[in-house]
Amino acid sequence: MSLRVALRSLGQRACSLCVSHVTSQGGVASRTPATACVLVRQFHEDFLHRKKNMDKPTVLITGSLGQLGQGLAKLLRGKYGQYNVIMSDIIKAPDHILETGPYVYADILDFKNLQEIVVNYRVDWVVHFSALLSAIGEQNVPLAMRVNVEGLHNILELSNQYGIKLFVPSTIGAFGPDSPRNPTPDLTIQRPRTIYGVSKYYHERFGLDFRSLRFPGIISSDTNPGGGTTDYAVAIFHEALKHGHYQCYLEPDTMLPMMYIEDCLRSISEFMELPNDQLKMRTYNIQAMSFTPRILEDIVKRYIPHFTMTYKPDGRQAIADTWPMVFDDSNARRDWNWRHQYDTERLCQVMFEALVPKYRGRFVGIMKFR
Ligand SMILES: NC(=O)C1=CN([C@@H]2O[C@H](COP(=O)(O)OP(=O)(O)OC[C@H]3O[C@@H](n4cnc5c(N)ncnc54)[C@H](O)[C@@H]3O)[C@@H](O)[C@H]2O)C=CC1
Ligand SMILES: CC(=O)[C@H](N)C(=O)O
Numbered sequence: 540m541s542l543r544v545a546l547r548s549l550g551q552r553a554c555s556l557c558v559s560h561v562t563s564q565g566g567v568a569s570r571t572p573a574t575a576c577v578l579v580r581q582f583h584e585d586f587l588h589r590k591k592n593m594d595k596p597t598v599l600i601t602g603s604l605g606q607l608g609q610g611l612a613k614l615l616r617g618k619y620g621q622y623n624v625i626m627s628d629i630i631k632a633p634d635h636i637l638e639t640g641p642y643v644y645a646d647i648l649d650f651k652n653l654q655e656i657v658v659n660y661r662v663d664w665v666v667h668f669s670a671l672l673s674a675i676g677e678q679n680v681p682l683a684m685r686v687n688v689e690g691l692h693n694i695l696e697l698s699n700q701y702g703i704k705l706f707v708p709s710t711i712g713a714f715g716p717d718s719p720r721n722p723t724p725d726l727t728i729q730r731p732r733t734i735y736g737v738s739k740y741y742h743e744r745f746g747l748d749f750r751s752l753r754f755p756g757i758i759s760s761d762t763n764p765g766g767g768t769t770d771y772a773v774a775i776f777h778e779a780l781k782h783g784h785y786q787c788y789l790e791p792d793t794m795l796p797m798m799y800i801e802d803c804l805r806s807i808s809e810f811m812e813l814p815n816d817q818l819k820m821r822t823y824n825i826q827a828m829s830f831t832p833r834i835l836e837d838i839v840k841r842y843i844p845h846f847t848m849t850y851k852p853d854g855r856q857a858i859a860d861t862w863p864m865v866f867d868d869s870n871a872r873r874d875w876n877w878r879h880q881y882d883t884e885r886l887c888q889v890m891f892e893a894l895v896p897k898y899r900g901r902f903v904g905i906m907k908f909r
Contacts, residue, residue, distance in 0.1 A: 584659050584660070587622050587641055587660065588661070590620075590621070590622040591620060591622045591623050592619060592620040592622075592623050595618075595619035595620055595623050596619060596623065596663040596664045596704075597623050597624075597625065597660060597661055597662050597663050597664070598615055598619065598623060598624045598625065598662070598663070598664045598665070598666060599625045599627060599645070599656060599657065599660065599662045599664070599665045599666070600612055600615075600624065600625070600626055600627060600665075600666045600668060601627055601628070601645055601647055601665065601666070601667050601668055601669040601694065602627075602628055602647075602667070602668035602669030602670060603626035603627055603628050603642075603668060604626070604628040604630055604632060604636070605628075605668055605669075605762070605765050606757060606759055606762045606763060606764050606765055606800075607668055607708070607757060607759075607762075607800070607803065607804070608626065608628070608666075608668045609626075609636070609761075609762050610759065610761070610762065610800055610801075610804050611666060611668075611804050611807060611808075612624050612626045612639075612640070613639075614804050614805070614808055615808065616639070616640055618808065621639070621640045622640060622641060624640060624641075625640075625641045625642075625643060625656070625660050625662065626640065626641065626642045626643075627642065627643045627644065627645035627656065628642075628644075628645070628669070629644065629645070629646050629669075641660075643656055643660075647667075647669045647686065647690035647691075647693055647694060648685060648686070648689060648690055648693065650693050650696070650697070653693060653694070653697050654697065654700075657697060657701050657703070658701075662701070662703060663703065663704065664703060664704045664705070664706070664811065665694060665697070665698055665703050665704075665705050665706070666706045666807065666811075667691065667694045667705065667706065667707045667708075668708070669686060669690055670686060670687050670690075670735075670738075671683040671686050671687060671735065671766070672735060672764070672765050672766045672767035672768075673710075673712050673733050673735040673736070673766075673767045673768045673855075673858055674766050674767055674768055674770070674854070674855050674858070675765065675766030675767075676733060676734045676735040676738075677733055677734065677735070677854065677858070680734045683734045683735060683738065684734060684738070687734070687735065687738030687739070688737075688738050691707065691738065694707070695747070695749075698747050698749070699746065699747050702747075703747070703748075704747075704748040704750075704811070705747060705748065705749050705750065706750050706751065706752075706807060706810070706811055707741065707749070707750075707751050708739075708751065708752060708753075708754050708807075709739045709740070709741060709751050709752065709753040709754070709822060710735070710736070710739050710753055710754055710755075711723070711753065711754070711755050711756070711795070711796055711862045711863045711866060712731060712733060712735050712736040712739055712768070712858070712862060713729060713731055713736050713739040713740045713741075713753060714727070714729055714731060714736070714861075714862065714863050715729065715730040715731045715732045715736065715861050716730075716732065716860070716861040717730045718730070718863065720862070720863050720864045720865075721794075721863070721864040721865045722863070722864075722865040722866060722867035723824065723863035723864075723865070723866055723867055724824070724867045725753075725820065725822070725823060725824050725867070725870050729742075731861075732858070732861045733858055733861075739753075741821075741822055748815070749821055750810060750811060750818070750821060750822075751821060751822040751823075752806055752807065752810060752822070752823055752824075752825050752871075753822060753823065753824045753825065753866070754798060754803055754825065755769070755795065755796030755797050755798050755825075755826050755827070755829075755863075755866055756768075756769025756770075756772055756795055756796070756797045756798070757769075757797075757798055757799075757800050757803050758772050758773050758797055758798070758799055758800060758886060758890065759773065759799075759800035760773075760776070760889070760890050760893035760894050761893065762800075768789075768795075768855045768858045768859050768862070769795055769797065771785075771787050771788060771789055771832060772795075772797055772830075772835060775787070775832075775835055775836075775839060775848075776839070776887075776890045776891065776894055777894065777898075779839050779842075779843050779846050780843070780891075780894055780895065780897075780898040781898055783843060783845055783846055783847065784846070784847045784848070784849075785846075785847075785848050785849075786848075786849045786850070786851055787832045787836075787848055787849070787850050787851070788851060788852060788853045788855050788856070789832050789850070789852060789855060789856055789859055790832070790850060790852050790856060791831060791832050791833035791836070791850055792831050792832075792833060793831055793832060793856065793859045793860070794829050794830065794831045794864040794865070795829065795830075795831075795859060795862060795863075795864065796826045796827075796828070796829045796863055796864070796865060796866040797827065797828055797829065797830060797883075797886070798825070798826065798827040798828070798879065798881070799827065799879075799880075799881035799885075799886045799889065801880070801881065802827050802879045802880055802881050805880075806825055806877060809875070809877075810823075810875065813875050817874065817875055818874065818875070819870070819874050820870060820874070823868065823870055823871040823874070823875075823877070824866045824867060824868045824870070824871065825866070825868045825871050825877055825879075826865070826866035826867075826868045826879070827879035827881055827882065827886075828879070828881075828882050828883045828886065829864060829865045829866075830883050832848070832850070834883065835883075835887075836848040838883065838884065838887045839887065842887070842891050
């Protein structure tokens with residue numbers, strides 16, 4: 540009997556650690572559900588330890604089912620081994636995630652839950668992705684305070700307590716209208732206007748191996764953005780292919796810094812591997828390109844000549860108007876040789892290459908693909 544079937548027969552008492560790659564567990568079904576769960580969990584943890592690459596770090600990713608986490612887990616598992624990267628989140632993982640490696644429930648507001656995971660899995664690094672993004676955060680400020688501020692505090696405490704190397708992303712949103720916007724340097728006045736920006740403004744070293752990169756809007760084809768101000772730059776490709784039309788919630792000339800997800804994930808991996816003495820700062824701006832909705836519209840039209848775009852700004856315009864237009868990442872380029880590989884043209888090309896097969900059925904004979 541497979542472990543999953545055995546657990547199902549116990550009346551869904553499986554704990555969140557019981558995932559699909561443990562294939563058989565004789566005798567589980569004959570025990571009481573609670574005992575079985577503990578046994579299975581021990582079995583599962585032992586199994587993972589035996590499978591781990593002991594000379595590589597064990598990495599816990601919080602909020603790993605979001606736009607960035609799934610790709611990073613794949614990249615790091617490729618480098619460190621499938622069982623060295625523990626994905627976590629508070630939502631149910633789809634089967635394809637459970638099949639690729641360990642996945643556990645981790646609520647960043649539950650400190651004991653986090654401690655248990657770090658101890659049981661012997662976590663060396665944490666990549667902290669759980670957050671409420673800018674637009675969603677403004678809609679529910681109290682929750683954003685809890686998740687982004689209290690949650691980060693828990694992660695800092697945890698990392699301090701267990702000597703963990705910690706990566707926490709920051710964002711262009713950590714700057715406000717009083718910062719120079721074109722370009723925005725690393726060290727300048729920071730008076731963010733959103734709760735998201737406030738929660739992403741890190742100004743201390745916290746006395747641990749804390750590393751952070753301030754990212755621009757991230758653009759990806761296989762995962763969707765989680766409710767930010769830069770989401771239009773992903774939605775435009777899907778809508779262009781599905782309907783030949785997109786209604787943009789930002790003004791045509793709103794310039795924001797952006798980055799393709801492969802550059803973003805590679806930057807995290809490179810940055811985390813740097814020796815301490817190469818880091819002159821703990822938090823760096825990084826950037827790849829800046830564009831406006833109008834610039835993107837013109838490029839999309841080259842792929843889909845009949846594509847139309849209308850503009851109906853909403854509350855996200857007010858957020859975008861306070862954010863950097865161009866990010867100065869010269870310190871990252873100087874100190875650790877940061878280089879992006881995707882500019883706006885290449886970004887559009889890879890987005891269409893990835894998404895055309897997905898929507899081909901709907902668009903046959905209409906789209907002109909270079
Ligand atoms: N996507 C982007 O354009 C940028 C993202 N970032 C930062 O990168 C990180 C990852 O971003 P995305 O993947 O885009 O975010 P996302 O919104 O797609 O994913 C966030 C994840 O956090 C999880 N989460 C929410 N509450 C939680 C809790 N209490 N405990 C545990 N998990 C919880 C959600 O279930 C979700 O899967 C965030 O910190 C974000 O601020 C920074 C700059 C740009
Ligand atoms: C730039 C970000 O941090 C994010 N995509 C958002 O728009 O909130």
